Amino acid sequence: MVSExxxxxxxxxxxxxxxxxxFREDELLRLTVSDDGIGGADPDRGSGIRGLRDRIRAVDGHLTLTSPFGGPTAVDVTLPWRA
Incomplete structure (x- = not known):
C-alpha cells in the first residue's frame, strides 16, 4: 500500500x-500517507485508489481519501491487527 x-x-x-x-491502536493497524501536492485525487477518475480500496476491504479494512483541489492529500488506512 505504502509503495503504491x-x-x-x-x-x-x-x-x-x-x-x-x-502505528498500532488497540486491535487496529493505522496508516496515513499524505503529501503537500495539488490535491484533487478522485477514485472515480482512475483505478489506483479504487483498487487499493478493494484490496483493503478484502481484509476487513477501511480506506479514507481526503484530497481537496489545491491540496493537501491524505490517505488513511485502517486494518485489523491480527497477532
Missing part, C-alpha cells in the same frame, strides 16, 4: 514532500 501510494504521489501530485505514519 507513494508512486501515485510521484506521478500525479506535483508534491514537494510526503509523509508516512504507521
Amino acid at each position: 501510494l507513494l508512486t501515485n504521489i510521484t506521478k500525479h501530485a506535483r508534491a514537494d514532500g510526503a509523509s508516512v505514519k504507521v
Whole structure:
C-alpha cells in the first residue's frame, strides 16, 4: 500500500514532500500517507485508489481519501491487527 501510494504521489501530485505514519491502536493497524501536492485525487477518475480500496476491504479494512483541489492529500488506512 505504502509503495503504491507513494508512486501515485510521484506521478500525479506535483508534491514537494510526503509523509508516512504507521502505528498500532488497540486491535487496529493505522496508516496515513499524505503529501503537500495539488490535491484533487478522485477514485472515480482512475483505478489506483479504487483498487487499493478493494484490496483493503478484502481484509476487513477501511480506506479514507481526503484530497481537496489545491491540496493537501491524505490517505488513511485502517486494518485489523491480527497477532
